[in-house]
Amino acid sequence: MQNKVFSIQHIAKAFGNEKDGNYIQVLKDISMDIYEKEFIVILGNSGCGKSTFLKILGGIDSATDGSMELHGKDIGREIPREELKKFGFVFQSNNLLPWRTAEGNLRFNLNTMKLKGPEWDKRVDEMLDIVGLLDYKKVYPHELSGGMRQRVGIARALVHDPDILILDQPLGALDAITRKMLSYEILNIWKKTQKTVVMVTNNVDEAILLANRIFVFSNKPATITHEIPVDIPLEHRNHEIANDKRFNELREQINEIVRATL
Amino acid sequence: MTQSNPVKRVKKKKEFNPINVIAPLVVLAIIYVGLEIFLRVFNVSEYVMPTPTHIIQGTIKSFHIILPDFLFTLKIICIGFCIAIPAGILLAALFSQFDLLVKAMQPVVIWLVITPMITLIPLMTLWLGTDPNLRVIIVIIQATPIICLNTLNGFTHVEREKLELARSVGATKLQTFLSITFMNAMPQVFTGIKLGCIFSTIGAVSADFVSRGRGLGDRIIKFMKYSNFEESYGCIILIALIGIGLYTIVSMIEKRVVLWKK
Numbered sequence: 041m042q043n044k045v046f047s048i049q050h051i052a053k054a055f056g057n058e059k060d061g062n063y064i065q066v067l068k069d070i071s072m073d074i075y076e077k078e079f080i081v082i083l084g085n086s087g088c089g090k091s092t093f094l095k096i097l098g099g100i101d102s103a104t105d106g107s108m109e110l111h112g113k114d115i116g117r118e119i120p121r122e123e124l125k126k127f128g129f130v131f132q133s134n135n136l137l138p139w140r141t142a143e144g145n146l147r148f149n150l151n152t153m154k155l156k157g158p159e160w161d162k163r164v165d166e167m168l169d170i171v172g173l174l175d176y177k178k179v180y181p182h183e184l185s186g187g188m189r190q191r192v193g194i195a196r197a198l199v200h201d202p203d204i205l206i207l208d209q210p211l212g213a214l215d216a217i218t219r220k221m222l223s224y225e226i227l228n229i230w231k232k233t234q235k236t237v238v239m240v241t242n243n244v245d246e247a248i249l250l251a252n253r254i255f256v257f258s259n260k261p262a263t264i265t266h267e268i269p270v271d272i273p274l275e276h277r278n279h280e281i282a283n284d285k286r287f288n289e290l291r292e293q294i295n296e297i298v299r300a301t302l
Numbered sequence: 303m304t305q306s307n308p309v310k311r312v313k314k315k316k317e318f319n320p321i322n323v324i325a326p327l328v329v330l331a332i333i334y335v336g337l338e339i340f341l342r343v344f345n346v347s348e349y350v351m352p353t354p355t356h357i358i359q360g361t362i363k364s365f366h367i368i369l370p371d372f373l374f375t376l377k378i379i380c381i382g383f384c385i386a387i388p389a390g391i392l393l394a395a396l397f398s399q400f401d402l403l404v405k406a407m408q409p410v411v412i413w414l415v416i417t418p419m420i421t422l423i424p425l426m427t428l429w430l431g432t433d434p435n436l437r438v439i440i441v442i443i444q445a446t447p448i449i450c451l452n453t454l455n456g457f458t459h460v461e462r463e464k465l466e467l468a469r470s471v472g473a474t475k476l477q478t479f480l481s482i483t484f485m486n487a488m489p490q491v492f493t494g495i496k497l498g499c500i501f502s503t504i505g506a507v508s509a510d511f512v513s514r515g516r517g518l519g520d521r522i523i524k525f526m527k528y529s530n531f532e533e534s535y536g537c538i539i540l541i542a543l544i545g546i547g548l549y550t551i552v553s554m555i556e557k558r559v560v561l562w563k564k
Binding site: 095098099100121122124125127129131133135137138139140148149151152153180181182200 | 464468560
């Protein structure tokens with residue numbers, strides 16, 4: 041297989057303190073190898089700790105146990121600040137800064153990372169173009185629809201050219217139609233940008249449409265119960281995917297697993 | 303992209319609406335005419351309430367007497383207000399850096415907001431002497447706490463997701479404060495500054511009442527003593543105009559800065 045980009049070994053996360061009696065273990069012994077250009081989807085019930093896991097991957101939170109390896113280099117339990125440029129995080133509810141325009145939101149990432157120059161200016165336009173919002177460059181988030189905001193959120197996560205794109209239930213806050221449209225768009229963006237993607241969702245169809253590999257998380261404390269490779273060729277992944285035989289087999293299989301973990 | 307809209311959306315500009323200016327002017331005219339008619343029909347004595355026309359006439363006639371006091375009060379309010387704005391914001395910025403300091407200082411600030419600073423004037427005369435320019439200090443200690451309180455409220459209520467965004471891009475503490483916390487608090491900062499306008503005016507006039515000798519507050523009492531009621535009311539209107547003027551300037555700046563409010 042291709043190069044290993046990111047490797048997670050025995051990650052665990054707990055909140056609170058055993059003595060105070062408010063100790064909660066959220067993640068337990070999660071190990072995962074992520075290869076270049078893979079699209080990994082994590083499925084799990086709500087509240088199982090998927091988001092906590094992504095926050096550790098995205099450098100927002102640190103693990104309490106285990107270690108991570110980025111491009112073969114051990115980085116411990118927390119992504120160090122200088123490595124954060126290699127990650128792009130898409131938040132569940134777009135999380136755009138309301139006081140910045142679409143362009144300004146992309147520039148927030150570039151500014152904080154001190155990425156300046158004409159090549160980055162060009163990249164802002166390129167990324168807005170990829171999500172189809174170049175015409176809305178100067179528009180404030182409150183003037184955009186929910187789907188458009190999330191597309192700006194995706195463009196923002198891509199603007200600093202990260203190696204790994206992390207999406208935390210990016211479609212969760214959208215209506216059913218927009219959700220479907222945007223899931224195809226994420227597929228297109230992945231094809232175009234050739235990024236490594238880790239996404240969390242609770243929608244089985246979405247997971248099969250997008251993923252190379254699906255990891256199913258158990259309930260709290262979350263751990264990987266199943267790893268399912270999705271062997272549907274890219275050219276079959278389009279609006280007609282629901283007619284694909286393999287799609288329906290996988291769907292049945294995963295639904296079974298998800299039902300069992302409830 | 304599949305769903306991008308090729309038609310460039312017309313950007314909504316906040317258009318100037320003449321109703322916003324005409325409506326209050328009409329109310330003002332109604333009050334003016336109504337008072338004029340009411341006072342004349344019921345033959346109300348000039349000692350109780352002079353007619354609006356007489357107030358304007360009297361004020362214009364004595365304007366050369368009022369002018370130095372008007373300018374003095376204007377100066378006191380403006381200087382005090384201009385010092386109170388950065389003082390309030392900087393103090394709030396300082397307090398907000400430490401949770402303990404917020405907990406410790408918030409009640410103190412509220413206590414300062416509630417205490418009428420007019421009560422301190424006799425003591426301050428004792429400490430600092432009788433120079434009328436020292437009334438700037440009254441304005442500062444009257445207006446700073448309310449600006450500080452509102453700003454602090456904004457600084458301490460930032461959505462967790464916004465801070466997580468800052469973390470995910472490796473923002474430093476200063477970057478996070480300037481581009482997330484401060485911008486997020488901007489509407490509250492302006493609320494504080496607007497209240498500061500009102501508090502500054504109150505502070506300056508109450509200082510005049512107690513310390514006497516100069517200022518519009520002093521002028522009101524002098525006119526009253528000599529039964530020049532028209533001029534007294536004229537001074538009250540002038541004080542109101544200073545407050546309204548400051549408030550309008552701040553509102554106009556707010557509209558240019560806070561563009562993202564619906």
